[in-house]
Amino acid sequence: MTNQASAVSGSNLSPASGGEATHKHFWQNLVAACLSIAWNASFLILSLALPAGHSRGDVGPGSLPMQVSVFGLIVSAVYLVQVLRGIDLGGSSERIDVPRVLGLLGLFVAVALSANWIGLALCLGIGTGVATLLFPGEKPFIRAIATGVGFWAIAYGLFGKLLELPLP
Known part of the structure; x- marks a missing residue:
């Protein structure tokens, strides 16, 4: 195995010759990743303000929003890491x-x-x-x-x- 990615025809994940093509949508993806992290973090903060469960084992009304926001933060963080690694995840060319x-x-x-x-x-x-x-x-x-x-x-x-x- 080599350290180079395989060039699959029709794939946007293979490195192109020249640095411009691999970072074509870098700023769009970076802004999208940061906005997604901020959105999910604020969603988590708001869900923490919901009341806790009333009895042992009761999850309370904040449980589902909290789980959704934590999952969103994880996915957004993975997205941000991919963007910072230089992987072009697409975006608007127009x-x-x-x-x-x-x-x-x-x-x-x-x-x-x-x-x-x-x-x-x-x-x-x-x-x-x-x-x-x-x-x-x-x-x-x-x-x-x-x-x-x-x-x-x-x-x-x-x-x-x-x-x-x-x-x-």
């Missing part, structure tokens, strides 16, 4: 569609802020339905309605009814 990104960010904030007023399940349904309209595709309104109803059904049926979690 200009980033800033209005679409800002639209999704605004929609995310609107859903989070309105969940207490109209309910989390309904907010998730409306938010995901509207989000699909920001992307091109066939039959956008049918796709938006199907996505919105699907997310509403998951939030309401699975989390609200089946797991009996108190949703805002």
